Amino acid sequence: MADAAVETHAPNPSGFAHQYETLEQQHDAGRLGMWLFLATEILFFGGMFTSYIIYRELHLPAFETGSRLLEVRFGATNTAVLICSSLTMALSIRSAQVGKSKGTIIFWLILTMILGAAFIGIKLRFEWYHDWLEGIVPGLSWTYSGPYQSGVQMFMCFYFFMTGLHALHMVVGLGILTVLVVMAARGRFTPHYFTPLEISGLYWHFVDIVWIFLFPLLYLIGGRYTLGGH
Amino acid sequence: MSTATANLQEIPAESRVNYLNASYGIRSWLLTLDHKRIGLLYLGTITLMFVIGGVAAVLMRLNLMEPQGALMEPETYNKMFSTHGIVMVFFFLVPSIPATLGNFCIPLMIGARDVAFPKLNLMSWYIFVTGCLLMTYALISGGVDTGWTFYPPYSSIYAHTNVVAAALAIFIAGFSSILTGLNFVVTIHKMRAPGMTWFRLPLFIWAMYATSIIFILGTPVIAVTLLLLGLERILHVGIFDPSIGGDPLLFQHLFWFYSHPAVYIMILPGMGVISELIPAFSRKKIFGYSFVAFSSLAIAIISFIVWGHHMFVTGQSIYAGLVFSSLSFLVAIPSAVKVFNWTATLYKGSISYQAPMLYALGFIGLFTMGGLTGLFLASLATDVHLNGTYFIVAHFHYIMVGGAVMAYLGGIHYWWPKMTGRLYPDLWARFAALVIFVGFNLTFFPQFVLGYLGMPRRYAVYPQEFQALNVMSSAGASVLAVGYVIPLVYLIWSLKYGPEAGPNPWKATGLEWKTPSPPPTENFEEVPIVTYDAYEYPTVRAGVARG
Amino acid sequence: MHDAAHNPEESKLVDPTEHIVPVSTYVMVFIGLMIGTGLTTWVAYIDLGKWNTVVALIIAVCKMLLVVLFFMHVKYIRSLSRIVIIAAFFWLGIMVALSLSDELTRKWEMNPAGWGPRLGLNSQVVSSKPDTLA
Numbered sequence: 001m002a003d004a005a006v007e008t009h010a011p012n013p014s015g016f017a018h019q020y021e022t023l024e025q026q027h028d029a030g031r032l033g034m035w036l037f038l039a040t041e042i043l044f045f046g047g048m049f050t051s052y053i054i055y056r057e058l059h060l061p062a063f064e065t066g067s068r069l070l071e072v073r074f075g076a077t078n079t080a081v082l083i084c085s086s087l088t089m090a091l092s093i094r095s096a097q098v099g100k101s102k103g104t105i106i107f108w109l110i111l112t113m114i115l116g117a118a119f120i121g122i123k124l125r126f127e128w129y130h131d132w133l134e135g136i137v138p139g140l141s142w143t144y145s146g147p148y149q150s151g152v153q154m155f156m157c158f159y160f161f162m163t164g165l166h167a168l169h170m171v172v173g174l175g176i177l178t179v180l181v182v183m184a185a186r187g188r189f190t191p192h193y194f195t196p197l198e199i200s201g202l203y204w205h206f207v208d209i210v211w212i213f214l215f216p217l218l219y220l221i222g223g224r225y226t227l228g229g230h
Numbered sequence: 231m232s233t234a235t236a237n238l239q240e241i242p243a244e245s246r247v248n249y250l251n252a253s254y255g256i257r258s259w260l261l262t263l264d265h266k267r268i269g270l271l272y273l274g275t276i277t278l279m280f281v282i283g284g285v286a287a288v289l290m291r292l293n294l295m296e297p298q299g300a301l302m303e304p305e306t307y308n309k310m311f312s313t314h315g316i317v318m319v320f321f322f323l324v325p326s327i328p329a330t331l332g333n334f335c336i337p338l339m340i341g342a343r344d345v346a347f348p349k350l351n352l353m354s355w356y357i358f359v360t361g362c363l364l365m366t367y368a369l370i371s372g373g374v375d376t377g378w379t380f381y382p383p384y385s386s387i388y389a390h391t392n393v394v395a396a397a398l399a400i401f402i403a404g405f406s407s408i409l410t411g412l413n414f415v416v417t418i419h420k421m422r423a424p425g426m427t428w429f430r431l432p433l434f435i436w437a438m439y440a441t442s443i444i445f446i447l448g449t450p451v452i453a454v455t456l457l458l459l460g461l462e463r464i465l466h467v468g469i470f471d472p473s474i475g476g477d478p479l480l481f482q483h484l485f486w487f488y489s490h491p492a493v494y495i496m497i498l499p500g501m502g503v504i505s506e507l508i509p510a511f512s513r514k515k516i517f518g519y520s521f522v523a524f525s526s527l528a529i530a531i532i533s534f535i536v537w538g539h540h541m542f543v544t545g546q547s548i549y550a551g552l553v554f555s556s557l558s559f560l561v562a563i564p565s566a567v568k569v570f571n572w573t574a575t576l577y578k579g580s581i582s583y584q585a586p587m588l589y590a591l592g593f594i595g596l597f598t599m600g601g602l603t604g605l606f607l608a609s610l611a612t613d614v615h616l617n618g619t620y621f622i623v624a625h626f627h628y629i630m631v632g633g634a635v636m637a638y639l640g641g642i643h644y645w646w647p648k649m650t651g652r653l654y655p656d657l658w659a660r661f662a663a664l665v666i667f668v669g670f671n672l673t674f675f676p677q678f679v680l681g682y683l684g685m686p687r688r689y690a691v692y693p694q695e696f697q698a699l700n701v702m703s704s705a706g707a708s709v710l711a712v713g714y715v716i717p718l719v720y721l722i723w724s725l726k727y728g729p730e731a732g733p734n735p736w737k738a739t740g741l742e743w744k745t746p747s748p749p750p751t752e753n754f755e756e757v758p759i760v761t762y763d764a765y766e767y768p769t770v771r772a773g774v775a776r777g
Numbered sequence: 778m779h780d781a782a783h784n785p786e787e788s789k790l791v792d793p794t795e796h797i798v799p800v801s802t803y804v805m806v807f808i809g810l811m812i813g814t815g816l817t818t819w820v821a822y823i824d825l826g827k828w829n830t831v832v833a834l835i836i837a838v839c840k841m842l843l844v845v846l847f848f849m850h851v852k853y854i855r856s857l858s859r860i861v862i863i864a865a866f867f868w869l870g871i872m873v874a875l876s877l878s879d880e881l882t883r884k885w886e887m888n889p890a891g892w893g894p895r896l897g898l899n900s901q902v903v904s905s906k907p908d909t910l911a
Contacts, residue, residue: 019344029346029420035858036412039865040450046869047454087807090848139465150474216833220821483876550879
């Protein structure tokens with residue numbers, strides 16, 4: 001248990017809310033709250049994953065055909081980009097935890113944001129825009145004429161819905177990171193108060209985990225070996 | 231209980247600072263972080279939504295006075311029952327007890343100053359109001375006619391009504407409930423007063439905790455489902471579209487994965503209220519505390535594995551139907567445990583019949599009836615006959631109105647003195663409770679018979695031979711409507727003219743009764759230390775003054 | 778600089794329940810995640826039949842565990858958050874399992890041979906009584 005006497009003498013009590021007895025209680029509550037929110041996100045994405053699993057079972061050849069329309073190099077690159085961003089996020093939190101300067105914290109945060117923006121940039125420019133030109137965007141630009149007409153369209157629906165929802169979460173994450181940069185610049189984070197950083201980190205890592213599953217499920221389980229790769 | 235003698239040593243409420251008069255002006259209410267004020271904000275909003283849903287019900291029952299439809303075309307009737315269902319389920323029942331009584335009472339009952347995340351609490355109210363406004367817009371700009379269940383392909387392809395707006399409104403309101411549930415779980419885990427161990431918590435808290443689990447795990451699924459439905463409607467292609475291999479039943483699976491636990495969101499808090507009212511008005515410790523506590527959790531958990539019983543006749547595989555049917559029988563058990571425990575609490579209690587108790591007793595009877603009729607529906611064979619008929623309508627109204635709404639009213643009456651510092655006239659309150667009870671049974675009991683005889687639900691017209699029962703039901707509905715208006719009148723009257731309540735007008739146990747009525751903004755002068763169990767009523771019953 | 782890792786006085790002000798993970802651990806996890814990504818991409822181009830799916834999912838789960846245990850500190854914190862996450866995945870499992878139980882069994886034989894209605898040519902129902910009755 002935290003030493004209560006130390007807590008009351010701790011500098012920077014800003015951010016300490018009136019309904020709590022100790023900073024530790026507040027920190028605990030914040031963390032539990034974020035984990036509960038992530039649980040809701042698991043079920044939120046989970047609805048789409050459930051649907052995907054069911055349709056994959058029922059329409060496997062069509063889904064494999066559809067999966068081969070995606071380019072693995074972009075998916076893999078994006079996976080790597082997100083993993084890097086998780087590392088930089090973790091380092092940013094750690095910097096605050098051990099009391100590094102606010103410049104250090106901000107450095108890692110900005111790096112995370114750049115990587116996140118790169119992810120979205122690659123998605124938009126090299127994947128979705130290309131898909132639009134190729135005519136494999138259901139509902140908006142659909143001129144696909146290969147095998148399994150309806151099944152491939154179903155697959156592409158899933159592709160865009162799932163990666164779209166994921167990208168939306170990334171954008172929200174970028175917004176949160178911006179707020180964190182501003183807070184860090186104002187010197188709000190110290191070794192005894194970095195809760196917003198930590199819980200935002202949890203959110204960011206969660207978004208990374210969703211992509212860790214989306215990448216193989218959408219890009220890789222497509223029997224690529226039969227076509228010798230793409 | 232209308233003549234409470236004010237404690238002469240107490241400072242009169244008007245001159246004592248409490249959460250109501252601590253600050254004035256609309257900004258102090260719209261920007262409040264006080265859970266008690268937020269509870270009242272919700273109370274107002276939810277009452278408005280209840281009126282909207284109630285008006286739709288009145289119009290429906292008026293139409294059903296005649297076999298060929300007395301009032302409206304079938305297309306309009308479709309919009310009426312959809313409005314009634316959507317508004318009552320998503321915008322009244324789901325938030326009702328949690329957002330009003332839960333927000334108000336939980337911190338008081340656990341000895342905390344506020345919830346864990348007050349700003350999130352206020353934000354959840356604003357999100358809820360946004361959902362309500364969007365829903366109202368959807369209704370006045372054409373309405374929805376898909377039923378509150380939104381089944382595709384009608385809702386995704388063929389409906390010409392405001393499906394997207396309504397779905398978005400529910401999506402938004404869903405986030406409000408997620409935040410509320412999240413707030414409650416963290417509050418109950420992290421902010422209990424010293425000495426308030428889990429097994430000293432009032433059972434209302436256990437019920438709210440179980441409800442919050444459902445909020446957190448279930449609501450996101452309806453959110454993503456409605457999102458997918460909306461996308462399909464906008465893009466004219468989507469994952470429920472049969473022409474590309476989509477399965478409309480998938481929507482039903484996802485929809486009911488939330489909506490079945492949702493009905494337990496609607497009843498669990500009510501059961502929590504009853505667990506408070508019965509001991510208080512029997513002046514007796516609850517029988518089997520831990521059984522009641524664990525049954526709340528059991529209901530929350532089992533509620534997630536029974537959803538297929540809504541799909542027995544829509545094309546679900548028989549084998550899945552077998553699984554869901556067996557599991558559905560299981561969920562009745564913890565509910566029955568509660569009913570037995572409440573009844574055992576009443577036995578040899580010192581019972582008094584104030585309005586909250588009348589609501590509680592009504593709950594026990596009506597909920598039991600509703601629950602028992604659920605067994606007919608859980609059983610595959612009988613459900614084939616009863617599904618899609620008025621039997622189902624009667625079943626769920628017995629639980630949701632005879633159960634949840636009665637519990638809600640009972641709770642409002644019980645905690646009204648705490649919330650406002652005033653007492654309402656108990657004679658009028660008892661009268662209203664009886665009117666509601668009579669009106670309710672007159673409305674819905676004939677519907678069991680109608681359903682058994684085969685009258686389908688969601689139909690604007692019906693065969694001639696059903697008219698007598700329909701007229702009876704509509705007559706009951708008008709009595710019920712009057713019954714709902716009466717409390718509105720005397721509760722508002724009591725705000726100005728009701729006698730002062732004092733801290734504990736019911737002489738009940740619980741931390742919320744140990745602080746003044748209305749409480750100060752920070753709830754307690756000093757953090758209470760708890761050294762006793764809940765419901766520690768004195769065992770000597772004879773001659774205890776009910777004051 | 779106020780660096781709690783180097784200054785013992787400062788470390789008292791740090792929440793003692795909060796474990797400080799060394800940078801080297803983070804870097805190792807990062808390398809593990811990158812290896813996992815490379816591995817899963819490489820395996821996708823090898824024909825393992827239905828095992829492709831299994832391998833890909835196993836690798837994905839391992840990567841997830843690395844992120845959850847180390848980046849998200851679940852290895853170091855108390856059990857309540859673990860219960861929350863396990864519960865969420867378990868509930869997702871319920872949704873998948875019971876939905877699949879319907880979708881996959883729709884076409885199953887409803888009546889074992891001899892117990893259903895008798896079918897004639899083109900599967901028309903000839904009699905609603907099974908063969909065992911006259």
